[in-house]
Amino acid sequence: MRLRTKILLSVIPTVGTALLLTGWLVINSATRSSHDAVYQYCEGVLDAYFTQDLASRVELLKKNQLENVASFVDRFQQEALTAAGQLHLVWPGHLFIVDDRKNIIYCSSDEMSDRLPEAWDSILERLAEAPDRVLKGRIPDGIYGDFVAKYFRPWNWGVVIVIKGDFLHEREQRIWITVASVGVITSIALILSLGMLLHKFIVEPVISLRGASQKIAMEEAPVSIPVKDGDEFGELSRDIEGMSYRIHQSRKALREAYDDLKSVDEMKTVLLSNVSHELRTPLTSIMGFAKLWLKKIDGRDPDTPLSAKQMAALRDALSVISGQGSTMNDMIDNIVVLMALTADDAAAEMRSHDLVTLVEKVSNDLWEQIEAKGLSFALTAPSESMPVKVDGKLIELVLKHYISNAVEFTQEGEIEVRVVTNEDEVMVEVRDTGVGLSPEDAEKVFEQFHQAGDVMTEKPKGLGLGLAICRKIVRLHGGQVGVQSRLGKGSVFYFSLPCIDDV
Amino acid sequence: MSVARFSKLYLCLAAILLLLASNVYAQSLRVVMVETMPVPVVTDHENFFLSGLEKLGYHAGKNLVVDKIEAQGSEALAKEKLRKYLAGHEVDVVVSFATLASRAAKEVLEGTDIPLVFCVVSDPVGAGLIEEVGLPTKTNVTGLVFSLMRKSKMELAKELLTQPFPDRPVRVGVVLSSYPAAVNDLKAMRGLGGQIEFESFSLEYRAMPDGLDAMLADARKGVTTLSPEIDYWWIVPGPLGETMEFSDLLLQSGVPVGLCHTKECTRNGGLFFVTPNYEDSGFQVAGMVDSIFKGTAPGDIPPVPPDSFELGINLKTAIELQIVIPSEIMELAGKNVWR
Numbered sequence: 001m002r003l004r005t006k007i008l009l010s011v012i013p014t015v016g017t018a019l020l021l022t023g024w025l026v027i028n029s030a031t032r033s034s035h036d037a038v039y040q041y042c043e044g045v046l047d048a049y050f051t052q053d054l055a056s057r058v059e060l061l062k063k064n065q066l067e068n069v070a071s072f073v074d075r076f077q078q079e080a081l082t083a084a085g086q087l088h089l090v091w092p093g094h095l096f097i098v099d100d101r102k103n104i105i106y107c108s109s110d111e112m113s114d115r116l117p118e119a120w121d122s123i124l125e126r127l128a129e130a131p132d133r134v135l136k137g138r139i140p141d142g143i144y145g146d147f148v149a150k151y152f153r154p155w156n157w158g159v160v161i162v163i164k165g166d167f168l169h170e171r172e173q174r175i176w177i178t179v180a181s182v183g184v185i186t187s188i189a190l191i192l193s194l195g196m197l198l199h200k201f202i203v204e205p206v207i208s209l210r211g212a213s214q215k216i217a218m219e220e221a222p223v224s225i226p227v228k229d230g231d232e233f234g235e236l237s238r239d240i241e242g243m244s245y246r247i248h249q250s251r252k253a254l255r256e257a258y259d260d261l262k263s264v265d266e267m268k269t270v271l272l273s274n275v276s277h278e279l280r281t282p283l284t285s286i287m288g289f290a291k292l293w294l295k296k297i298d299g300r301d302p303d304t305p306l307s308a309k310q311m312a313a314l315r316d317a318l319s320v321i322s323g324q325g326s327t328m329n330d331m332i333d334n335i336v337v338l339m340a341l342t343a344d345d346a347a348a349e350m351r352s353h354d355l356v357t358l359v360e361k362v363s364n365d366l367w368e369q370i371e372a373k374g375l376s377f378a379l380t381a382p383s384e385s386m387p388v389k390v391d392g393k394l395i396e397l398v399l400k401h402y403i404s405n406a407v408e409f410t411q412e413g414e415i416e417v418r419v420v421t422n423e424d425e426v427m428v429e430v431r432d433t434g435v436g437l438s439p440e441d442a443e444k445v446f447e448q449f450h451q452a453g454d455v456m457t458e459k460p461k462g463l464g465l466g467l468a469i470c471r472k473i474v475r476l477h478g479g480q481v482g483v484q485s486r487l488g489k490g491s492v493f494y495f496s497l498p499c500i501d502d503v
Numbered sequence: 504m505s506v507a508r509f510s511k512l513y514l515c516l517a518a519i520l521l522l523l524a525s526n527v528y529a530q531s532l533r534v535v536m537v538e539t540m541p542v543p544v545v546t547d548h549e550n551f552f553l554s555g556l557e558k559l560g561y562h563a564g565k566n567l568v569v570d571k572i573e574a575q576g577s578e579a580l581a582k583e584k585l586r587k588y589l590a591g592h593e594v595d596v597v598v599s600f601a602t603l604a605s606r607a608a609k610e611v612l613e614g615t616d617i618p619l620v621f622c623v624v625s626d627p628v629g630a631g632l633i634e635e636v637g638l639p640t641k642t643n644v645t646g647l648v649f650s651l652m653r654k655s656k657m658e659l660a661k662e663l664l665t666q667p668f669p670d671r672p673v674r675v676g677v678v679l680s681s682y683p684a685a686v687n688d689l690k691a692m693r694g695l696g697g698q699i700e701f702e703s704f705s706l707e708y709r710a711m712p713d714g715l716d717a718m719l720a721d722a723r724k725g726v727t728t729l730s731p732e733i734d735y736w737w738i739v740p741g742p743l744g745e746t747m748e749f750s751d752l753l754l755q756s757g758v759p760v761g762l763c764h765t766k767e768c769t770r771n772g773g774l775f776f777v778t779p780n781y782e783d784s785g786f787q788v789a790g791m792v793d794s795i796f797k798g799t800a801p802g803d804i805p806p807v808p809p810d811s812f813e814l815g816i817n818l819k820t821a822i823e824l825q826i827v828i829p830s831e832i833m834e835l836a837g838k839n840v841w842r
Contacts, residue, residue: 056830056834057830060833060834064818064842065842066818071827074827075827076830079829079830
């Protein structure tokens, strides 16, 4: 069942019951008030059209000392009775005047005077007992309805005004019709108004909230609910809006995490592929030489010493095995370092070091390679020492990668290491006159597993982790890495380290 | 400074004051009252008229000049004095009191545009002042008719006077002078009579107050003549009916006076009187004069009966005559009920 139907099913009986009760109370009250009003009206008529008139006549007689002049009294009484005869023009009931001997001296209805019920006696007796009171009541036989009676003492007249039963009945009917009409119209108006109000204040917000929840389920964007009231619905809509925003954020974070994981997975695949490939190459050399020499050793006399030529060849083979083993070791070192830096708790051991000394140490370690390629090397620094607070081993690793890359990709010319500084940071630049990088490679050269093409062989070397490790190390120190390069013209790889005051 | 210079200064000041005074005087409105004779009904009306003007903002000596011409009961004298007055003054309104003065004023003002407002005239049509009561006259004459509608007066008389004689017509006696208002009233009343039959004795009108004794002497003859034939006396309007001497004459005749013309007559033993309310009438005439001052042409103001009347009853007389006064009439009489 729809909410609207439920509300209507709740409102209609409630309003109906309330109106029935109210109507019953109103009719009761109105009937009572009507009777009271009729009594008051009778009393008013009795007073205004008759009692006051009698009183004024008596007053006039008294004022002129005529109360004992019979001719005047008779005349005035006659005038009063004539005036009473006009009462039917304004009054729908009957008037009786009875003297102190219970003789009817005036009756507005001949029919009634013939059928005077016994009840009159009691009314007249009660009037005589309480001459100053206005008597009100219902005539017992119920034919003529209610009455109001008063005793007019100066002339000993009992004056009784009777309200016709059908007059009262008509009034009651009018009250019933009025109350019923008003009740029906009011209930329709109330039900419609309440329905509209409830629809506006309950159904509409609920529909909006439902729409919003559907939107949250279907769409990713945060929802805006057009319920801005300060009531519970307003609060609920704001909560739902907040919830949808948080869901949106969570979804976004999940998607990013998913993308990261996917990227890591892809990297892992690339890593495994690279590692397997790069490890297999030196292993092939190692295993080849090892097998060759095993075969040679197995096929010869153990007592016959190796000739000088054979010794030289053995030495070359062992040298290759050692070199390839060293390459494999470097690869594994790089992987270990990268793993260590990728870990959540990766941290640098920050200590004071002289950057110039670090550069010199690394260049000395690589001096053999530099010389082997016939390259010149220069170190430029603003002073002989440049104290920095870094993890010495890690920065050495960065310098090693930068300089060894420069040596590797430079066929002739020179390699220059520059150390420059300003107030905020220290910058180390490694310039070479090597093959340079294409703009595409320059953009991606610091990413993991990216290998720039060898211009000579077009075959990438290594795992593509060196510069990625450099970037992680420098970022771990709070610095930045970068490269400026032109294909065929050489490159400048640089990194910056923030100056730390307490060095 | 020489005496001659002082004299010139004083003269200049006096001239300025005179100029100012004459200017104020010129701005004042002028009313002349022409009085037939100083009987109470006339003098009362004069006083209430002046009070009415005061209430309407006209103050004698400030913005109003009021002069009075006394005709001493003589129409000829009224004409003569008014002509003389008009020759020397510019008059804004002439107000005449009672029939003779009103007739004289109308004649004198004939052909002029000076407005004439009459009052205390019972029968202005009969007196030739207007053609019809209640309609604009389109002349320079308007005024207040000193009478209630005769039909009402007659109905009241029938209600009271016929009570002791339910089986026959009532005979009333009227002693009247030849004063026009009296003659015309009797004539009109006879036309409405029905159950009331009028027996009359006429005498010659003489200018009041000098002619009163002569008229009373004639009236005595009338009383003697009519008394055996009538049930009540009936006093008609006119100077004679206004006098206490005449009403006393009738009251002492042994025949009850049914209709009086004055309050005093009723208080002294007459059955009832009904006349216009003097105070209201005086104010009503002042209202007419005010309208004329404000630019309304007198011919556009219809002559009307007064707005209110005064009724008086003597209960002692009523009880003696076995007449029961209905409560409505007694209430209308208000304070004017005597016993």
